[in-house]
Amino acid sequence: MTEHGIGARVLRKEDKRFITGKGRYTDDIRNERQTYAAFVRSPHAHATVNSIDKSAASAMDGVIAVLDGKQLTGDGIGNLICGWAVSSKDGSGMNMGAWSALATDRVRYVGDAVAMVVAETQAAARAAAEAVEVDYGELPSVVQAVDALKKGAPQLHDNAPGNLIFDWGLGDEAATDKALAGAAHVTEMRILNNRLAPNPMEPRSAIAAYDEAEDHYTLHTTSQNPHLARLVLSAFYQVAPEHKLRVIAPDVGGGFGSKIYIYPEEIACLWAAMKTKRSVKWTASRSEAFMTDAHGRDHVSTARIGFDADNRIVGLKVDTIANLGAYMSLFSSAVPTYLYATLLSGQYDIANIYCNVRTVYTNTVPVDAYRGAGRPEACFLVERIMETAAREMGVDPAELRRVNFVKSFPHQTPVIMAYDVGDFAGNLDQALEAADYKGFPARKAEAAKRGKLRGIGLASYIEACGIAPSAAVGSLGAGVGLWESAEVRVNPVGTIEVLTGSHSHGQGHETTFAQVVADRLDLPIENIQIVHGDTDKVQFGMGTYGSRSGPVGLSAIVKALDKIEAKVKKIAAHVLEVSEDDLVIENGQVKVAGTDRAMAWHEVGLAAYTAHNLPAGMEPGLKEGAFYDPTNFTFPAGTYVCEVEVDPETGTTEIVQFVASDDFGTIINPMIVEGQVHGGIAQGVGQAMLENVVYDEDGQLLSASYMDYAMPRADDLPSFTIHHHSTKSPSNPLGLKGCGEAGAIGSPPAIINAITDAIGTNALDMPATPPRVWAALQTASAKIAAE
Amino acid sequence: MTEISMTVNGTAARAAVPDNTLLVEFLREHLRLTGTHVGCDTSQCGACVVHVDGRAVKSCTMLAASAEGARVTTIEGLSNGELHPMQVAFKENHGLQCGFCTPGMIMTATDMVARYTANGRELSEKAIRHELEGNICRCTGYHNIVRAIQDGAAKMASS
Numbered sequence: 001m002t003e004h005g006i007g008a009r010v011l012r013k014e015d016k017r018f019i020t021g022k023g024r025y026t027d028d029i030r031n032e033r034q035t036y037a038a039f040v041r042s043p044h045a046h047a048t049v050n051s052i053d054k055s056a057a058s059a060m061d062g063v064i065a066v067l068d069g070k071q072l073t074g075d076g077i078g079n080l081i082c083g084w085a086v087s088s089k090d091g092s093g094m095n096m097g098a099w100s101a102l103a104t105d106r107v108r109y110v111g112d113a114v115a116m117v118v119a120e121t122q123a124a125a126r127a128a129a130e131a132v133e134v135d136y137g138e139l140p141s142v143v144q145a146v147d148a149l150k151k152g153a154p155q156l157h158d159n160a161p162g163n164l165i166f167d168w169g170l171g172d173e174a175a176t177d178k179a180l181a182g183a184a185h186v187t188e189m190r191i192l193n194n195r196l197a198p199n200p201m202e203p204r205s206a207i208a209a210y211d212e213a214e215d216h217y218t219l220h221t222t223s224q225n226p227h228l229a230r231l232v233l234s235a236f237y238q239v240a241p242e243h244k245l246r247v248i249a250p251d252v253g254g255g256f257g258s259k260i261y262i263y264p265e266e267i268a269c270l271w272a273a274m275k276t277k278r279s280v281k282w283t284a285s286r287s288e289a290f291m292t293d294a295h296g297r298d299h300v301s302t303a304r305i306g307f308d309a310d311n312r313i314v315g316l317k318v319d320t321i322a323n324l325g326a327y328m329s330l331f332s333s334a335v336p337t338y339l340y341a342t343l344l345s346g347q348y349d350i351a352n353i354y355c356n357v358r359t360v361y362t363n364t365v366p367v368d369a370y371r372g373a374g375r376p377e378a379c380f381l382v383e384r385i386m387e388t389a390a391r392e393m394g395v396d397p398a399e400l401r402r403v404n405f406v407k408s409f410p411h412q413t414p415v416i417m418a419y420d421v422g423d424f425a426g427n428l429d430q431a432l433e434a435a436d437y438k439g440f441p442a443r444k445a446e447a448a449k450r451g452k453l454r455g456i457g458l459a460s461y462i463e464a465c466g467i468a469p470s471a472a473v474g475s476l477g478a479g480v481g482l483w484e485s486a487e488v489r490v491n492p493v494g495t496i497e498v499l500t501g502s503h504s505h506g507q508g509h510e511t512t513f514a515q516v517v518a519d520r521l522d523l524p525i526e527n528i529q530i531v532h533g534d535t536d537k538v539q540f541g542m543g544t545y546g547s548r549s550g551p552v553g554l555s556a557i558v559k560a561l562d563k564i565e566a567k568v569k570k571i572a573a574h575v576l577e578v579s580e581d582d583l584v585i586e587n588g589q590v591k592v593a594g595t596d597r598a599m600a601w602h603e604v605g606l607a608a609y610t611a612h613n614l615p616a617g618m619e620p621g622l623k624e625g626a627f628y629d630p631t632n633f634t635f636p637a638g639t640y641v642c643e644v645e646v647d648p649e650t651g652t653t654e655i656v657q658f659v660a661s662d663d664f665g666t667i668i669n670p671m672i673v674e675g676q677v678h679g680g681i682a683q684g685v686g687q688a689m690l691e692n693v694v695y696d697e698d699g700q701l702l703s704a705s706y707m708d709y710a711m712p713r714a715d716d717l718p719s720f721t722i723h724h725h726s727t728k729s730p731s732n733p734l735g736l737k738g739c740g741e742a743g744a745i746g747s748p749p750a751i752i753n754a755i756t757d758a759i760g761t762n763a764l765d766m767p768a769t770p771p772r773v774w775a776a777l778q779t780a781s782a783k784i785a786a787e
Numbered sequence: 788m789t790e791i792s793m794t795v796n797g798t799a800a801r802a803a804v805p806d807n808t809l810l811v812e813f814l815r816e817h818l819r820l821t822g823t824h825v826g827c828d829t830s831q832c833g834a835c836v837v838h839v840d841g842r843a844v845k846s847c848t849m850l851a852a853s854a855e856g857a858r859v860t861t862i863e864g865l866s867n868g869e870l871h872p873m874q875v876a877f878k879e880n881h882g883l884q885c886g887f888c889t890p891g892m893i894m895t896a897t898d899m900v901a902r903y904t905a906n907g908r909e910l911s912e913k914a915i916r917h918e919l920e921g922n923i924c925r926c927t928g929y930h931n932i933v934r935a936i937q938d939g940a941a942k943m944a945s946s
Contacts, residue, residue, distance in 0.1 A: 017886075019886075019889060022822065201888045202824070286829070714929040
């Protein structure tokens with residue numbers, strides 16, 4: 001390991017601009033003659049749009065244009081799409097309802113945009129948006145997915161009878177039923193996964209500019225995947241052809257999934273820039289973010305798991321209803337299916353699994369991927385029911401897990417995934433040791449003396465990352481390939497630019513990616529620049545989500561480095577008149593092994609560009625590109641242990657210990673990886689104890705500000721103990737598995753398992769707020785008293 | 788319109804602004820000091836914290852006119868040439884990821900250390916977590932922010 005190479009705790013190259021206030025986020029940018037957009041949004045959960053009176057708004061000072069959905073569709077702007085086709089069990093396709101960037105005749109959730117105002121100032125735009133008179137015809141609404149499926153429920157889309165989008169299944173139902181019928185013990189649970197708002201701290205923002213002379217558009221936007229945005233804006237929304245549209249995602253202040261999608265506002269700003277011939281800027285307020293950023297989770301499931309007499313799992317059957325909101329967001333269909341049911345085997349050897357998923361329209365914000373995306377829902381279900389089963393059977397929960405772990409690899413689960421490597425017992429042992437699991441009864445007794453109920457909970461998670469092998473996801477309905485691209489440019493002076501299709505919005509790629517290059521070429525990290533986030537600079541890219549930047553994005557860089565190394569050795573062999581096989585790259589030189597004959601790195605660069613003395617037929621220059629398509633998913637896994645103390649008087653829960661043992665494969669920068677885990681766990685604590693998107697019966701969003709939605713604060717959280725026990729992924733050249741989502745996947749079940757252990761009941765929904773914990777405790781105490 | 792004048796990062800700033808202009812709008816849109824951020828609309832997130840006459844203030848909650856005659860320091864003015872010890876501590880302890888909350892965190896942290904130092908109180912981990920009530924970070928889980936502030940406090944004491 002070199003000082004700046006793979007495995008080193010290198011401080012981040014990108015930090016200087018952020019700690020000095022020189023970061024460049026979208027809202028920091030202001031174009032010449034900038035105009036500002038504000039959107040007129042539905043105050044109703046469900047209504048017809050009868051008419052829009054723009055006269056008063058149009059007459060206001062500073063207003064340039066008031067635009068509506070009929071104009072937008074009239075100009076040929078296409079409807080928003082879902083990019084992953086999932087079919088029902090009967091073979092019928094999914095029922096995708098029409099979603100126009102500006103609603104034309106009907107609104108389906110509070111916040112649905114019906115018109116936009118473009119004005120000289122933001123204040124003028126917002127004031128005029130208030131003055132647009134929309135005549136709505138209120139319709140009955142429905143917000144819970146279970147209610148939306150009931151007979152007589154309000155219907156959202158004409159082509160989705162019963163509000164059903166699809167009724168999908170995975171696995172062998174008959175075999176699973178048979179296995180459960182023969183089980184020695186069956187545990188059954190109803191498990192809710194609460195709806196969350198992603199809440200990156202930077203609200204979404206878009207600045208569209210139109211160059212009339214060139215008929216060319218430039219969009220600065222808060223995106224995790226600018227190339228995908230350009231592709232979708234061009235191919236589906238017909239805003240502009242790809243070669244006439246540049247998308248730039250500059251510094252982006254967090255994403256967590258919510259900035260994957262191409263939203264109505266970006267489409268509308270681009271279109272409005274063309275209409276007004278002015279640059280149009282829009283930045284969401286936090287309330288708008290709550291009302292329009294895709295939400296996450298929102299599952300209602302029932303699950304049955306069966307064990308034989310030796311405590312081995314014989315079958316798992318799951319029925320899930322997933323709320324997708326008012327419209328199908330870009331990857332909404334894949335999240336509760338291929339990113340969810342495929343992980344229901346957990347870390348366990350389960351011969352029979354069947355999962356049925358019904359996806360449903362409701363009058364709520366569209367739901368899509370949020371940190372973990374389907375995998376937290378799967379992990380929560382599996383790890384809650386394992387813990388509950390252990391308690392019912394009187395078995396140590398750690399031992400029940402251990403008995404059922406997959407122990408040999410590769411392992412084909414009955415739900416598509418083929419686990420390639422792992423040491424699940426190794427992570428469990430490490431976590432139990434670090435948490436002093438054996439010492440828990442003494443700590444519980446000590447806490448009881450102080451009047452506190454102490455509990456301990458485990459979760460052994462697995463996730464599928466490195467998303468994803470293109471042919472595999474294509475066969476499952478994905479509309480895109482999920483490879484990544486990279487380009488390595490060695491300049492004539494020997495410095496290096498790496499252009500990547502991955503996008504960093506907090507993950508530290510400018511450092512981690514440079515470490516890999518520094519390691520490979522044995523060069524100072526200062527000589528390496530990572531370039532990302534601009535479709536005019538980077539050839540293509542699928543962006544950052546699903547913990548894919550390491551396993552997929554870095555693999556593309558490694559592949560390009562392979563080509564660079566091959567060419568460098570050819571040039572040096574020619575100049576030094578030796579065989580390529582005798583050359584090594586070391587200490588900033590291309591050396592003849594075992595001698596002091598060498599070319600300095602910059603001499604090779606210069607030789608490539610002067611082209612005075614290259615091998616016959618070789619092209620000048622030193623620049624190589626690569627596309628990398630993964631051969632399999634990667635499978636980060638591990639065990640989390642949470643220990644809590646509950647105050648029985650108030651139901652207040654304090655996390656007194658949180659220990660993680662993760663297997664992320666090769667770790668490039670432990671400091672950054674630990675930071676990813678900290679943040680993931682914090683979001684998991686948020687889901688488990690604090691956060692909940694709440695709609696009232698009329699579809700009004702009650703949790704639309706930080707006064708109403710409980711974001712985790714510093715004093716809600718403990719410090720975390722993070723350990724690693726790694727097995728290298730065989731599926732990519734560096735052995736990486738990905739680390740961005742694990743914390744958010746593994747922590748909610750560990751926390752709820754700990755709280756339910758403390759209060760002596762298995763029934764407790766997230767978020768486990770003090771009133772809920774207190775109420776569950778009263779029920780549990782009453783039950784004990786009655787017995 | 789209101790005529791306002793104040794000192795921002797040591798430089799006199801004067802402008803005529805609409806009466807309802809917030810201090811953060813004045814800093815970002817008139818002075819183009821975009822290091823101060825807006826992360827919410829209810830004074831909860833703290834991305835907009837600056838120092839007004841030496842005290843931490845949420846600049847989204849103060850009218851620019853209310854800062855008339857004041858001495859305002861933003862993240863851009865925290866250091867002169869060399870980084871402030873708290874900025875160094877945030878980098879060295881990986882106390883930031885996406886960077887959006889970071890300016891507000893650093894301005895809050897320096898104010899926190901100054902207040903505890905002035906009062907001779909110990910800035911424990913618990914106190915830091917309590918003091919961060921008005922600053923939200925979605926990336927770090929606060930673990931390394933707490934470490935950074937502890938380290939920054941030590942660095943400030945020895946500088």
